[in-house]
Amino acid sequence: MTANSTLPLDVEGGNISGHDGYQRDKTFAPMGMRIIFKDLDYSVPSHHKRGERAFLLKKVAGYFDAHQMAALMGPSGSGKTTLLDVLAGRKNAGVTEGTIAFAGQKPTPQFLRRYTGYVEQFDTLLGILTVYEMLMYTAELKRPISEPLASKKQAVEDLLEKLTLTRCRDVKIGNVLSKGISGGQAKRTNIGIALITNPRVLFLDEPTSGLDSFTSNEVMTMVKSLAAGGVTICATIHSPTSYCFSLFDSLIMLVKGRVVYFGPRGHSAIEFAQSGCPHPKEYVPGYNDAEYLVDLVTEADIAGESDKMADFYASSQLFLDNAACIDQYLSESSDVLPANIQKELAVRSATVTPWWWGLKTLVKYRTSKNYRDGEFLGPRIGDKLLISLLIMTLYLGIGDELRESNYINIGAVLFMWCTLPAFGAASYVPALVLERNLFTRERNDGLYLVVTYLLSKMVDELLLTALASVGISAYVFYGIQLQGEWVAFWLVYYITLCNGIVLAYFVAAISPNLDIANALLPTYVVTLLFFGGFLFRFHEMPKWWKWYSYIDFLRYSWGSLMANQFGENDPEWLGTTVLSYYSLGSVNKWRYMGFLSLFFIVFFLLAWITMQFKKYQSR
Ligand SMILES: Nc1ncnc2c1ncn2[C@@H]1O[C@H](COP(=O)(O)OP(=O)(O)OP(=O)(O)O)[C@@H](O)[C@H]1O
Numbered sequence: 001m002t003a004n005s006t007l008p009l010d011v012e013g014g015n016i017s018g019h020d021g022y023q024r025d026k027t028f029a030p031m032g033m034r035i036i037f038k039d040l041d042y043s044v045p046s047h048h049k050r051g052e053r054a055f056l057l058k059k060v061a062g063y064f065d066a067h068q069m070a071a072l073m074g075p076s077g078s079g080k081t082t083l084l085d086v087l088a089g090r091k092n093a094g095v096t097e098g099t100i101a102f103a104g105q106k107p108t109p110q111f112l113r114r115y116t117g118y119v120e121q122f123d124t125l126l127g128i129l130t131v132y133e134m135l136m137y138t139a140e141l142k143r144p145i146s147e148p149l150a151s152k153k154q155a156v157e158d159l160l161e162k163l164t165l166t167r168c169r170d171v172k173i174g175n176v177l178s179k180g181i182s183g184g185q186a187k188r189t190n191i192g193i194a195l196i197t198n199p200r201v202l203f204l205d206e207p208t209s210g211l212d213s214f215t216s217n218e219v220m221t222m223v224k225s226l227a228a229g230g231v232t233i234c235a236t237i238h239s240p241t242s243y244c245f246s247l248f249d250s251l252i253m254l255v256k257g258r259v260v261y262f263g264p265r266g267h268s269a270i271e272f273a274q275s276g277c278p279h280p281k282e283y284v285p286g287y288n289d290a291e292y293l294v295d296l297v298t299e300a301d302i303a304g305e306s307d308k309m310a311d312f313y314a315s316s317q318l319f320l321d322n323a324a325c326i327d328q329y330l331s332e333s334s335d336v337l338p339a340n341i342q343k344e345l346a347v348r349s350a351t352v353t354p355w356w357w358g359l360k361t362l363v364k365y366r367t368s369k370n371y372r373d374g375e376f377l378g379p380r381i382g383d384k385l386l387i388s389l390l391i392m393t394l395y396l397g398i399g400d401e402l403r404e405s406n407y408i409n410i411g412a413v414l415f416m417w418c419t420l421p422a423f424g425a426a427s428y429v430p431a432l433v434l435e436r437n438l439f440t441r442e443r444n445d446g447l448y449l450v451v452t453y454l455l456s457k458m459v460d461e462l463l464l465t466a467l468a469s470v471g472i473s474a475y476v477f478y479g480i481q482l483q484g485e486w487v488a489f490w491l492v493y494y495i496t497l498c499n500g501i502v503l504a505y506f507v508a509a510i511s512p513n514l515d516i517a518n519a520l521l522p523t524y525v526v527t528l529l530f531f532g533g534f535l536f537r538f539h540e541m542p543k544w545w546k547w548y549s550y551i552d553f554l555r556y557s558w559g560s561l562m563a564n565q566f567g568e569n570d571p572e573w574l575g576t577t578v579l580s581y582y583s584l585g586s587v588n589k590w591r592y593m594g595f596l597s598l599f600f601i602v603f604f605l606l607a608w609i610t611m612q613f614k615k616y617q618s619r
Pocket residue numbers: 044045046047048054056074075076077078079080081082083236238
C-alpha cells in the first residue's frame with residue numbers, strides 16, 4: 001500500500017483557523033489524519049495460567065489513511081476489538097507497548113476523547129430523549145460554547161439528513177420495555193453521536209452487527225461518504241455483505257493477535273491469503289470475499305495453523321513494503337502540521353465545555369424530561385406520600401397531648417419520620433447503577449466530568465425532593481399537631497432525605513452491581529437505627545460502641561426533631577425530663593442540623609472520589 005496524500009502526514013485541515021471544530025463545520029473542509037502503529041503488543045494477566053501474561057496483540061503494524069476506510073477482520077476472539085480499543089485509547093487495563101502515532105504524534109488521551117469518534121458495538125442512548133434531542137444534547141456538550149445555538153441546531157439537522165434519520169427525528173429512543181426507534185435507527189443515532197464534532201478519525205466496533213443486509217449497506221454507505229469527505233475510518237467487521245465489503249479500501253486480518261494480512265482489499269488479499277494458508281479451501285462461486293477470507297483464517301486457526309499464516313505474512317514482500325512505508329511515515333516531521341491540528345494534539349482538558357455548562361445541559365435535557373416521566377416521578381414521590389399519610393393518620397393529633405403515656409409515641413413518630421428517608425434511599429440506587437454503561441461511554445467521549453454528572457443527578461433529586469417535602473412535612477406536622485417550628489421539622493426531613501440520596505449514590509458507586517447495592521444499603525441503614533438514640537439511650541451504650549453513634553446521621557436528625565418538639569417545654573418524665581431521659585438535654589437543634597449537613601458533604605465527596613477512580617469497565 002502506498003500513501004497518495006499531498007499534504008504532509010496525510011493530514012488535511014482545509015482552511016480551518018480555529019481548533020474547536022466550529023469553523024471546520026462551517027467550511028466543511030476535509031479532515032483526517034493518518035494513524036500509524038508499529039510493533040504493537042498488548043498484554044493482560046492471563047486467565048489460563050496464573051502469573052503469566054497473555055499477549056492479545058503481538059507485533060501488530062499498519063497504518064490507516066485519511067479518505068480511506070480500513071476493515072479489521074479475523075475469526076472471533078482474534079483481537080479485532082482489542083486493536084481498535086488500543087488505537088482509540090479506550091483500554092483501561094493491560095499493558096500496551098509499541099508505537100502509535102496520529103498525524104506523526106503520540107496522541108494524548110484527551111485528544112482521543114475530544115477529536116476522535118468511537119461507535120461502540122452496543123447502543124448506549126438515553127431512552128427518554130428523541131433522536132433529535134439526543135444529538136442536540138451531545139452537540140451542546142461536545143461542541144464549543146462559543147458556537148451559537150442556531151449553528152448547533154443546523155449541524156444536527158444536517159447530520160439527521162446525512163444519516164437518513166429525518167423520518168424518526170422526533171421519535172423517542174425508548175428502551176427494552178418501551179420500544180422506540182428501530183435497531184438500524186439506533187445504530188445510526190450512535191454513529192451520529194460520534195460524528196457530532198466532525199471528528200478527524202472514526203472508530204467503529206461491529207457497526208453492522210444486528211442489522212439486516214439492507215440497513216447494513218445503508219449504514220456503511222453513509223460511513224463511506226464520510227471517508228470520501230476526508231475522515232480516517234477504521235471498523236471491525238464480522239460478516240459484511242459483499243457490497244459492504246466492497247466499500248473498504250484496506251484490510252487488516254488478525255488471527256490470535258497476529259497480523260496475517262495487511263494491504264488493499266480485493267483479489268490480491270484473497271490470493272495472498274490462499275498462498276499463506278497451509279490448506280486453502282476452494283473459492284467456489286457464491287462465496288463473498290469477506291466470508292471466504294474469514295473462513296480461510298478461521299479454519300487455519302481451528303487447525304492450529306494460524307501462526308504459519310502469520311509467519312508467511314512476516315516473511316513476505318508485502319510485509320517488507322508495508323514496513324518501509326511505516327518507517328517512512330514515522331520519519332516525517334510533525335512540525336509541518338497545521339497550527340490547529342498541533343493545538344488539538346496538545347489539548348490537555350478532557351472535555352470541550354466547562355463543568356457548569358455541562359451541568360446546565362444535563363439539567364436542560366435530562367432533568368426536564370425526567371420531571372415529565374411517570375417512571376421517574378412515581379417511585380420518588382409515591383412512597384413518601386403513602387408513608388406520610390399513614391404516619392399522619394396513625395398519630396393524628398397526638399403531638400400536643402403532653403401526658404406521660406404519650407411521650408414514647410411522640411418520640412417514636414419523630415424517630416420513624418427520620419428513618420424513612422434513610423430507608424427510602426434504596427429507590428435512588430438504580431438511577432446510577434443502571435446508567436453505568438451510558439455514563440462510561442459519555443465520559444470516555446469527553447462529554448462531561450464526573451463531578452458534573454454527579455451534580456446533575458443531585459439537582460434532579462434535590463429539586464423534586466424539596467418541593468415534595470414541603471407539602472408532605474406540612475400536613476404531617478399540622479396533622480399530628482407537633483410542637484416547635486414547622487421550618488425546623490421540614491428542614492430536618494429534607495436534609496435527612498438529601499443524606500439518604502447521596503448515601504445511595506455512594507453505595508451505588510462502590511457496588512459492582514444492583515444486587516450488591518440493594519443488599520448493602522439496607523444493611524447499613526439498619527445499623528444506623530440502633531445508634532440513633534431512640535432504641536438505645538446514648539448514655540447506656542457500651543463504651544466500645546459509643547463512637548458509632550457519633551457518626552450516625554440519624555442521631556442528629558432525631559435529636560434535632562426531639563429538641564424542636566420538647567425544647568421550649570421539656571416535660572417531667574420518669575424522674576427527669578423527656579430530653580434528659582434520652583440524653584438530649586443539651587441539644588441545640590440548629591447545631592445538630594449543621595452536623596447533619598456535614599454528612600451530606602462527606603457522602604458526596606466519597607461518591608465523587610469513588611466514581612472518579614473506580615473502573616466500571618475493565619477493557
Ligand atoms: N486475560 C486474558 N487471558 C487470556 N486471553 C484473554 C484474556 N482476556 C481476553 N482474552 C482473549 O483475547 C481475545 C481478544 O478478544 P477481542 O474481543 O479483541 O476479539 P475479537 O476479535 O474482537 O472477537 P469478536 O469478533 O468475537 O468480538 C479473545 O480471544 C479473548 O478470549
